[in-house]
Amino acid sequence: MWISSEEYVDPEYSLITVNYQSAFLIGRLFRSLPPDFALKGEMIIVNNDIEESQLLRRMFEGRLSISIIEMKDNLGFSVACNRGAEAAKGRVLFFLNPDTELLPASLEGWFRSHIGSAKMILAPKLIQNGREEPWSSGGLISPWRILLQNLFPFPRLWTFLSRKSPAWVSGAALALKKEDFHFLGGFDEGYFLYYEDVDFCRRAIEQGFHIRKSDEISCLHHGGRSHRDGAKKQKRAYFDSQDRYIRKYYGPVGCSFLRLLRALRFSLSRILC
Numbered sequence: 001m002w003i004s005s006e007e008y009v010d011p012e013y014s015l016i017t018v019n020y021q022s023a024f025l026i027g028r029l030f031r032s033l034p035p036d037f038a039l040k041g042e043m044i045i046v047n048n049d050i051e052e053s054q055l056l057r058r059m060f061e062g063r064l065s066i067s068i069i070e071m072k073d074n075l076g077f078s079v080a081c082n083r084g085a086e087a088a089k090g091r092v093l094f095f096l097n098p099d100t101e102l103l104p105a106s107l108e109g110w111f112r113s114h115i116g117s118a119k120m121i122l123a124p125k126l127i128q129n130g131r132e133e134p135w136s137s138g139g140l141i142s143p144w145r146i147l148l149q150n151l152f153p154f155p156r157l158w159t160f161l162s163r164k165s166p167a168w169v170s171g172a173a174l175a176l177k178k179e180d181f182h183f184l185g186g187f188d189e190g191y192f193l194y195y196e197d198v199d200f201c202r203r204a205i206e207q208g209f210h211i212r213k214s215d216e217i218s219c220l221h222h223g224g225r226s227h228r229d230g231a232k233k234q235k236r237a238y239f240d241s242q243d244r245y246i247r248k249y250y251g252p253v254g255c256s257f258l259r260l261l262r263a264l265r266f267s268l269s270r271i272l273c
Contacts, residue, residue, distance in 0.1 A: 010089065011040060011041050011042040011065070011089050011090045012040040012041065012090055012091060012092065012108050012111070013040060013041050013042075013090040013091065013092040013093070013094055013107060013108065013111055013175075014041070014042050014043075014044055014084075014085075014088035014089060014090035014092070014093050014094070014178070015033070015037075015041060015042070015043045015044065015094050015096055016043075016044045016046065016081060016084035016085060016088065016093060016094070016095050016096070017029065017043070017044070017045055017046070017084075017095075017096050017097065017098050018045075018046045018048055018077055018080040018081060018084070018097075018098065019045055019046065019047045019048060019049055019052060019056065019098055020048045020049045020074065021049055021052070022049075022052075022098035022099065023049075023052045023055045023056050023059065025098040025099050025222075026045060026056075026059075026098045027059055028101060029096065029098060029100060029101060029102070030043065030060075030066075032101040032102045032103075033102060034102065034104060034105060034106055034107055036106050036107065036108050036109075037065065037107065038065065040107070040108040041065065041090065041107065041108070042065050042066070042067065042088070042089060042090060043065060043066045043067070044066075044067045044068075044069065044084045044087055044088060045060070045066065045067070045068045045069070046069045046071060046080040046081070046083055046084045047068055047069065047070050047071060048071050048074040048075075048076075048080055049074070050070075050072075053070060056068055067087060069083055069084060069087055071083070075189075075192075076189070076191065076192035076193055077171075077187075077191070077192065077193050077196060078186075078187035078188060078189045078190075078191045078192070078196040079189045081095055081171075081186070081187050081196075082186040082187055082189065085178065085181055085182070085186060088178055090178065091177060091178060092111045092115060092175055092176070092177055092178065093175065093176060093177075093178050093181050094107065094111075094173075094174075094175040095171060095173070095174055095175070096172070096173050096219075097171075097172040097173065097221065099172075099221065099222045099223060100126075100172055100173055100219050100220060100221050100222070101219065101220040101222070102217075102219055102220075103127075103217075103218045103219065103220065105216065105217050105218075107217070110122075110214070110216055110217050111175060114212065114214060114216075115175065115176065115177060118210065119180060119204075119207070119208055119209040119210065120176060120177075120180075120209060120210050120211075120212060121169065121174055121175070121176045121200075121201060121204055121209055121210070121211050121212070122174065122175045122176065122212050122214060123136075123137065123169035123170065123173055123174045123175070123211075123212070123213050123214070124173050124213075124214060124216075124217035124218055124219045125213065125214070125215050125217070125218045125219070126170060126172060126173060126218075126219055126220075126221045127218050127219065127220050127221065128220070128221050128222070128223055132159070133170075133221050133223075134155030134156055134159055135155050135158075135159070135170075136159070136169065136170045136172070136221070137159060137162060137163075137166040137168060137169045137170065137211075137213055138158060138159065138162050138166060138167065138168055139158070139161065139162040139166065139167050140167040140168075140202070141167070141168070141198055141245070142246075142249075142250065142254075143246055143250055143254045143257050143258050143261070146242075146246075146258060146261065147261055150261065150265060163213070165211075166201075166211050166212075166213060167201060167202065167205060167211065168197060168198045168201035168202065168211065169197065169201060169211055169213060170197055170221075171187075171196060171197030171200070172219075172221050173219045173221070174197065176204075176209075180204075180209070183207075184200065184203055184204055184207065184209075185203070186200075187199075187200050188200070190244055191241045191244060191245075192237060192240070192241065193237045193238075193241065194237060194238045194241040194242070195238075195241035195242055195244065195245045196241070198245060199245055199248070202249070239262065242258070243255055243258065243259070246258050
């Protein structure tokens with residue numbers, strides 16, 4: 001572990017981001033942080049990419065508000081986020097993907113007015129290509145909902161239907177009190193990438209938490225910028241995590257149904273093409 005913020009001991013909030021082939025994106029994220037960050041916040045970068053270690057050090061050396069945690073191996077997004085949360089000093093944790101960019105606003109005021117003493121997971125509006133990002137939140141995910149969403153693939157409709165009371169929000173940008181994060185046990189480290197946010201929010205709801213999206217803060221999400229390993233590998237990681245989630249909450253029967261659905265969809269797409 002290498003930490004550059006030993007003198008910075010009492011931040012109000014901690015921004016946590018995970019680096020994998022994304023050092024320059026994190027530089028852009030840092031430049032987008034609001035003015036109150038210098039007085040109220042700290043930024044923790046959990047580095048899953050040993051090849052970019054030196055670059056990150058050069059970029060942020062001397063910044064008292066920034067810490068870098070070096071992971072010896074890339075153990076996945078969930079593990080990295082949990083390690084960042086363990087090192088965080090702030091009362092509130094704000095997880096941000098490296099390919100995000102904050103639009104001007106006061107984070108400290110946003111946290112104070114919405115989280116307070118409430119049992120809350122809070123998310124900003126994610127913007128992509130000038131519009132709210134589809135699939136940045138949603139209703140309770142089940143095998144049957146996945147079936148319906150494949151039969152009627154209209155992401156803005158599904159987002160609209162779950163807007164007032166979402167069952168999950170994207171891990172690309174979500175905030176909650178540090179004590180609540182640890183109370184919930186952090187992210188399930190069995191998810192290497194994808195679905196850790198859906199699982200986390202589901203466990204939170206079971207414990208009486210509320211999931212809320214707020215329009216007061218907007219965040220650009222450029223999306224997919226740290227996936228240079230190929231679309232096929234990315235898709236495999238997504239399906240592996242989806243299988244884990246469905247098996248965890250709906251058992252082997254639900255998982256078998258999902259895999260059958262996936263196989264039928266793949267076969268149909270090959271026939272139509």
